[in-house]
Amino acid sequence: MRQSLFIIPILLITLLWCSCRKDFQYDTSSGNLEFSKDTVYLDTVFTNIGSSTYSLKVYNRSNNDIQIPSVRLAQGNNSSYRLNVDGVAGKEFENVPLMAKDSLFIFIETTFDISTINGNEFLYTDAILFDAGPKQQEVQLVTLIKDAIFLYPAENTDGTKETLLLGLDKDGNEIRIEGFLLTDEQLSFSNEKPYVIYGYAGVASDKTLNIAAGSRVHFHKDSGILVGEGASLSVNGTLSMDTLLLENEVIFEGDRLEPEFSEVPGQWGTIWLAPGSSSNIINHLTIRNASVGLLVEGNSDLNLPKLSVSNSQIYNSLAINIWARSSSINGENLVLGNAGNGSLILSNGGSYSFVHCSIANYWSNGFRSGAALQISNYDLVEETSASGQDLTASFINCIADGNMSLELSLNSDETNAFDFSFKNCLIKFKDTNNQFDSDPLYDFDNDTYYNNVFLNENADFWNTAKNDFRLGNSSSAIGKADPDTALLVPSDLLGTDRSSEPDIGAYEFVAVEQN
Known part of the structure; x- marks a missing residue:
């Protein structure tokens, strides 16, 4: 019995000592590692801006615990790549253990200064080397x-x-925003290099920011363009031959180029046409992933519109694609797609004319609080007529559609005029609970407001999730546009002729096989 009592503590001590040992015996790697990929492609980044973090998994499929003599970048400490191997950062590692039937993660990032070489683009490569000599393996x-x-404050x-x-x-008290005024030398954007803007780039009084066809403008978080009093914006895109490349389109988007950010809304702020700015002209512009695509304020005289915008697309805004407040806009051949609230909001009155526009909101990133098209002659935020104005709004050959039952919202007070009209338009307004039966604004038989309107018919867009609002084979918009108005805008957003049997919306129907 005494001998048993003596043996038990000895066994316990032995077990504890074994469990704390760090000097496990490892076999040296035999060059039979396996990898989750043979090449790690880090997506496009701008010079001197760090990439996202990418991962590589390394597998030991053998039955033996092994030790990798070295894991290193081929360019060593001169490499612009950075590694993290099982939680340790560096560029060279020695004697990396890897248990039998186990794996380890390697995380990879890069930051590169392109000024060290010639050219506007550079394909930067390196390799991760595992071991050396005849047993060496590598991942590109x-x-x-x-x-x-780069433009910044x-x-x-x-x-x-x-x-x-x-x-x-x-x-x-002063209200200020982080930003800077563009100098005279910075007021002409070209297509030679992309632009990356930090903060708000301001256009000063009596100045015009000119943006050439094919320009690419990227905005950092909470950044944008502010066109101030007495200033103007002129976006001069032209028709592109390649509908995917959009080589002549001007594109405004965020500064994260990785594919996983391509459809993330709210990556940057807005293009802000402030009160007092005038003669703003936009042609062939794509705005995507903003918080508010265009914020247009003041100047409500349609005879001298604050903004003339044509052949353009705005979509995937976190809140609103176009928000006009007491302003004036002439819009033609526009696609105002998915947004977290409204695709187009006209508030506080103003004067507006939209022809051949597709206003369609199939937002799927969460709850959407408002109709695709919202019109009011007072402030919808403060719900007061104190700052409201008379409103006139005309829509001809337009679509108002989406994935909610009611995609048209009309809000009028008794103080300011509310003059709107829809002609040859496709409108989704399924009042299943009859809550608007007694509201004269929604009397679709009243030709003062509605003339040749097609209510709750199938728009049949190509791919609403991807903001592709071309017309499908079954679209009720085909052949139903007002032909006289169509002649004033003789080509659609893609340059297709619409002079014969024109269709409602920004696109003419083209019979092709859909994917």
């Missing part, structure tokens, strides 16, 4: 680096960033 690393023109002596004055609050 590849990423495309783009040069860009200056840093003040106290470490704060330069700001733009927006006005005064009700207590007389």
Whole structure:
């Protein structure tokens, strides 16, 4: 019995000592590692901006615990890639253990300065080497680096960033936003290099920001363009031959180029046409993934519209694609697609004319609070007529559609005029609960407001999830546009002739096989 009592503590001590040992015996790697991929493609990044983090998994399929003598970048410490091997950062690692039937993660990032080479694009490559000599294995690393023109606010002596004055609050305090005024040399954007903007790029009074066909403008988080009082914006895109490349289109989007960010809304702020800016002209522009695509304020005289916008697309905005407040817009051949609230909101009155526009909201990133098309002569946010104005709004050969029952919202007070009309339009308004039966604004038989309107008919778009609002074979919009108005806009968004039997919306129907 005494001998048993003596043996038990010895066994316990032995077990504890064994469990704490760090000097396991490993076999040296024999060059039979397996990898989750043979090449890691890090998606396109701008010069001097860090990439996302990418992963590589390394497998030991054998029955033996092994030790990899070395894991390193081929370019060593000179490499612009960075590694993290099982939680340890570096560029070279020695004696990396890997248990039998187990795996380890390697995480990869890069930042590259393209000014060290010639050219606007550079395919940067390296490799991760496992072991050396005849047992060496490798995984290639590849990423495309783009040069860009970076525009950003200056840093003040106290470490704060330069700001733009927006006005005064009700207590007389300044309202400011992080941003800077573009210099005369910066007021002409070209298509030679993409632009990356940090903060709000302001256009000063009596100045015009001109953006050439094919330009690419990328915005960092909470950034945008502010066109101030007395200033103008001129976007001069032209028709592209390649509908995927859009070589002549001007494109505004975020500064994250990885595919997983291609459809993430709210990556940047807005294009803000502030009160007092005038003669803003936009042609062949695509705006995507903003918070508000276009914020258009003031100047409500349609005889001298604040904004003339044509042949353009705005979609995937976190809140609103176009938000006009007490303003004036002439719009032709527009696609205002998916957005977290409204595709088009006209509030606080103003004067508006839209012809051959597809206003269609099939938002699927969560709850959507508003109709695709919202019109009011007062402030919808404050719900007061104190700041409202008279409203006139005309829609001809337009579509108002979406994945909600009611895609048209009309809000009028008794103080300001509310003059709107729809002619040869396709409108979705399924009032299943009859809650608007007594509201004269929704009397679709009243030809003062509605003339030749097609209610709750099938728009049959190609792919609403991808904001592709071309007309399908079964679309009720085919052949139902007003022909006289169509002659004023003789080509659709893609340049297709619409002079004969025109269709409602921004696109003419073309009979092709849909994917």
